[in-house]
Amino acid sequence: MTTALLSVENLRVSFKGSDGCAPVVHDVSFDIEAGKTVAIVGESGSGKSVTSLAIMRLLQSGSAKIEGTIRFAGQDLTTLSDAGMRRIRGNEISMIFQEPMTSLNPSMTIGRQLAEVLITHHGMSQRQAEAEAVRLMDRVRIPSAAARLKDYPHRLSGGMRQRVMIAMALSCKPKLLIADEPTTALDVTIQAQILDLIRDLQREEGMSVLFITHDMGVVAEIADRTIVMLHGRIVENGATEQIFGAPQHPYTRALLAAVPRLGSMAGVSVPKKFEEIDRATGIAIVKSEEVTAKQPDPQTPPVLEVRNLSKYFDIRSGVLRKVSGRVHAVENVSFDIREGETLALVGESGCGKSTTGRAIVRLTDPSGGEIRLNGEDIVKLDENSFRSHRQRLQLIFQDPFASLNPSMRVGECIAEPMLAHDTIPRASVRARVAELLQQVGLDPATRDRFPHEFSGGQRQRISIARAISLGPKLIVADEAVSALDVSIKAQVINLMLDLQRDMGLAFLFISHDMAVVERVSHRVAVMYLGEIVEIGNRADIFGNPQHPYTKRLLSAVPVPDPARRTSRPELKVSELKSPVRPVDYVAPHRVLQEVSQGHHVQEWGAEWSNG
Incomplete structure (x- = not known):
């Protein structure tokens, strides 16, 4: 039997307010094996990002209450001291976020930010850290890496900034990478390159990945297993091929039906309505084949x-x-x-x-x-x-x-x-x-x-x-x-x-x-x-x-x-x-x-x- 690298059991997260604690994540349980990719998919408010932040212990202790067990490599992260968690965070578990521009310091060069991580976690000298920063930037395929060390974040494209964040996350060779919507704000070609990069690096390092997204197309590209969340609860969990091939929950079926697929409009001359989802029940409420548009008259003068x-x-x-x-x-x-x-x-x-x-x-x-x-x-x-x-x-x-x-x-x-x-x-x-x-x-x-x-x-x-x-x-x-x-x-x-x-x-x-x-x-x-x-x-x-x-x-x-x-x-x-x-x-x-x-x-x- 394979031992999970990360095991989450009955995770419950509540946020404290004037009316007491409001639960946002309810009894979430899942495992991630070494070298595997698990995707958590769901819409805004489903609890997927809160789950990842709870794993990293990045929720404010004064405003959030975490219950349940989070075991990583045999250690219960919920019982670790703050100092112990700091040793895990960055070294063994790294995280990349959706918007790299808000994660990178705009007043520091790319090279200095990468070097800072290496000096802090590995005790490298400045010269060693700069040499390693170039190697990492080469590794994530940033063109002319050495010349980019002195660039500030605003001088890089969104895709290149996200590559810098991945280089930073991988600098300590983590066992688990948590990627929270890392491609949502990127163009389709840059998104494809980032997905290719994460896959290649995972293969080389044997790293596990927890990938959080609301894009079912991305899930199909990268995940071994898929977890579907709705209103803070897991409604379906299984092998990605099974989830896409034979979804069981109505919300999973509705999500997949709402995903636009290239080639689905062959033979249709006018736009089609999308299938809608009732967010309260997770059930599809509009048939996607309903045609609503007309073909413009080519004889009329242009607007x-x-x-x-x-x-x-x-x-x-x-x-x-x-x-x-x-x-x-x-x-x-x-x-x-x-x-x-x-x-x-x-x-x-x-x-x-x-x-x-x-x-x-x-x-x-x-x-x-x-x-x-x-x-x-x-x-x-x-x-x-x-x-x-x-x-x-x-x-x-x-x-x-x-x-x-x-x-x-x-x-x-x-x-x-x-x-x-x-x-x-x-x-x-x-x-x-x-x-x-x-x-x-x-x-x-x-x-x-x-x-x-x-x-x-x-x-x-x-x-x-x-x-x-x-x-x-x-x-x-x-x-x-x-x-x-x-x-x-x-x-x-x-x-x-x-x-x-x-x-x-x-x-x-x-x-x-x-x-x-x-x-x-x-x-x-x-x-x-x-x-x-x-x-x-x-x-x-x-x-x-x-x-x-x-x-x-x-x-x-x-x-x-x-x-x-x-x-x-x-x-x-x-x-x-x-x-x-x-x-x-x-x-x-x-x-x-x-x-x-x-x-x-x-x-x-x-x-x-x-x-």
């Missing part, structure tokens, strides 16, 4: 026409702050969107897709090109002239909490655009706010609450209510569902599809999630380094991709099928090339060739010859 759009940001240096270079964030981008159509703009962070969206709604002024809204070029309009056009153009951001004023009640947030544009008599505003809240699936009685009193999904519904309050023709949704759990993501997207059907809305859907994009879009434009490298109908982009970059994005999407985890080729480690150009740089003329009706692909050079 939006973008021609040769460019956006550059000046880089100033020296005492006189002269322009020494420019960031070419968007370069000669062109596309149309018609009434009732969703065009998805996809690509990795830094490709220029969000800048394109912000330029279209004039939150940043374009450097060149045309943006025609219902035939009128809004780039040439001054702020006063453009004011009336803002009613027809609205933007939904990724983080609704940051875009809602925390000091205003949600009813006031929704009413503000209508009052600013004087589109409705003041006496009718309150009734209209109630109508909008009802339209996005919220109780009108909640209009007097503040944003912090709502969940993330509810706040995004409030943002949508505010966006549609002026009766827009086009909505730019900038990563509007990227930060949401699978069930909340399904609800918000289904709401957007319903509004599109009822109001004839056109959407520019900006995202890096290719599986979601396939489900919701009519057409797709793929961006790389500020340029569109491929654009066409959804079926063409997903069924017959032509550009190497498009193929790379699609190959990186995790497949929610454990049997196919070895079929994806390992991606080369690379960062998006720098968009910084000299002041006198003139962009080369790019040719987009039509390979089939409506499907255009940019010619590519030698840099893509090796994939």
Whole structure:
């Protein structure tokens, strides 16, 4: 019989409040064997992160109560002294978190932070620690590792910062690595590289991994065993192949059904609704095959026409702050969107897709090109002239909490655009706010609450209510569902599809999630380094991709099928090339060739010859 490296028995975690202790984790038990990966999957509030923090003894003793047994390598961690736990933490159990930028010290170089861990835990000299830091950075495949030692965290991409965190976690050769949502905020290609890296390092070191996520595709890629949590309890626990092949609990079945799968839209010409999950019961409540969208009429004039759009940001240096270079964030981008159509703009962070969206709604002024809204070029309009056009153009951001004023009640947030544009008599505003809240699936009685009193999904519904309050023709949704759990993501997207059907809305859907994009879009434009490298109908982009970059994005999407985890080729480690150009740089003329009706692909050079 195999002895477990980590054994958790009847773990209960409660948080102390004014009304006594509120339990959040209930009688959780599981084992992790040496060299194996166990995934805990569940949505926000399921208790999965609290479980990992309890194992690490990182919950404040004054506010949290931990009961049960946590045995690691034969020791009961719940009875260890603080000094004893410090010896375990970092040396034998390491942890990496979702957001590396908040875990790394922004005022210290990468090399110094890595060296600090080595000096503290291994008593190395500064010289030895720096040499070992380079070796560790090489190990996690950070290009030009020695040159990166003096870089600060903000100079690295999200994927490279996460590699630094993994290097730091592995510096003491732990027996167990706890990874808490380490890929959630990353682009699909970077996520694939991080998963490959963790797998390779685990193989080399014989390390165990506790992987915490809400992404079932990631679970299928990496886990030997899977634990499904709901409301602080384990509802299913078994081999990953068994969980995916024959799920027993209704919540597990609903979670798997809600996962978008590449290729599932073959033969379907319009977007589909996602399957929703009742968070109280964990049971699916909407059938995924229900079609809600219409096919846009190609004969109608476009709502939006973008021609040769460019956006550059000046880089100033020296005492006189002269322009020494420019960031070419968007370069000669062109596309149309018609009434009732969703065009998805996809690509990795830094490709220029969000800048394109912000330029279209004039939150940043374009450097060149045309943006025609219902035939009128809004780039040439001054702020006063453009004011009336803002009613027809609205933007939904990724983080609704940051875009809602925390000091205003949600009813006031929704009413503000209508009052600013004087589109409705003041006496009718309150009734209209109630109508909008009802339209996005919220109780009108909640209009007097503040944003912090709502969940993330509810706040995004409030943002949508505010966006549609002026009766827009086009909505730019900038990563509007990227930060949401699978069930909340399904609800918000289904709401957007319903509004599109009822109001004839056109959407520019900006995202890096290719599986979601396939489900919701009519057409797709793929961006790389500020340029569109491929654009066409959804079926063409997903069924017959032509550009190497498009193929790379699609190959990186995790497949929610454990049997196919070895079929994806390992991606080369690379960062998006720098968009910084000299002041006198003139962009080369790019040719987009039509390979089939409506499907255009940019010619590519030698840099893509090796994939």
